[in-house]
Amino acid sequence: MVNVSATHCLRIDREDDIVAVRRRVRDVVELRKFDSFAAAAIITAASELARNTLVHGGNGTATIDEVFDGSRAGVRIFFEDAGPGIPDIPRVLAGGYTTKRSMGLGLAGSRRLVDEFELLSTVGQGTKVTVTKWKRL
Amino acid sequence: MSNHGAIPILRLGPTLLVSIQVELRDAVAEAFQADVLTAIEKRGTTGLVVDISGLDMVDTYVARILAETGRMAKLMGTATVLVGMRPEVAATLVRMGYAMEGIRTALDLDDGLALLGHVVPRR
Numbered sequence: 531m532v533n534v535s536a537t538h539c540l541r542i543d544r545e546d547d548i549v550a551v552r553r554r555v556r557d558v559v560e561l562r563k564f565d566s567f568a569a570a571a572i573i574t575a576a577s578e579l580a581r582n583t584l585v586h587g588g589n590g591t592a593t594i595d596e597v598f599d600g601s602r603a604g605v606r607i608f609f610e611d612a613g614p615g616i617p618d619i620p621r622v623l624a625g626g627y628t629t630k631r632s633m634g635l636g637l638a639g640s641r642r643l644v645d646e647f648e649l650l651s652t653v654g655q656g657t658k659v660t661v662t663k664w665k666r667l
Numbered sequence: 668m669s670n671h672g673a674i675p676i677l678r679l680g681p682t683l684l685v686s687i688q689v690e691l692r693d694a695v696a697e698a699f700q701a702d703v704l705t706a707i708e709k710r711g712t713t714g715l716v717v718d719i720s721g722l723d724m725v726d727t728y729v730a731r732i733l734a735e736t737g738r739m740a741k742l743m744g745t746a747t748v749l750v751g752m753r754p755e756v757a758a759t760l761v762r763m764g765y766a767m768e769g770i771r772t773a774l775d776l777d778d779g780l781a782l783l784g785h786v787v788p789r790r
Contacts, residue, residue, distance in 0.1 A: 545692055569761050571762070578727060639764055642764070
């Protein structure tokens with residue numbers, strides 16, 4: 531059972547918003563006293579995914595949840611856009627899909643930085659990505 | 668020195684020294700690359716040291732800007748060394764599969780300058 535203690539919703543409409551997402555995630559993991567490696571991992575993943583939302587989705591939202599699973603604190607981030615979607619998800623997640631803006635690296639790379647990763651995408655409707663990073667005990 | 672960007676470029680003998688302390692957004696990144704390349708031409712530089720000890724996060728976007736800058740400098744005959752990468756940044760980049768191959772690195776500014784001293788004879 532995962533409890534959510536706080537939620538931060540941010541719009542991603544322009545490049546400055548990527549910085550804002552990054553800063554908010556940094557604030558949360560600093561408050562929760564994540565170790566510096568776990569903090570860098572989730573901040574970087576958030577940055578990659580926020581940029582994907584902007585570049586491939588056109589715009590979208592990031593919802594940052596401060597979560598607790600009974601023993602560990604964590605941060606869960608949900609990115610959503612109504613962009614063109616991803617036609618070949620396995621290929622993108624294998625990192626082999628490199629557009630000039632390098633969506634493959636961003637998605638495949640951020641997946642390796644987090645503890646939980648979920649990607650839902652429908653062509654013509656949009657993309658939803660949820661990532662969770664738990665504080666090391 | 669040329670400074671329409673937010674990142675100062677210092678000259679140290681035949682070497683240019685750049686320390687990145689601010690978030691590299693699109694506009695800043697482009698100005699940074701233009702400033703560095705212009706400075707290389709003006710100053711007849713043979714070495715470029717880019718210090719990133721001030722960055723606690725380097726995503727693939729920033730990594731690409733840094734790698735690109737190194738390749739641009741190389742085309743102009745200038746060797747680049749990236750110095751000061753934090754442990755968290757190194758771990759994160761490798762885990763993402765973006766190890767910045769082809770970019771020469773050194774632990775800190777001292778080592779970076781020493782490395783350039785080997786690559787480029789001092790004038």
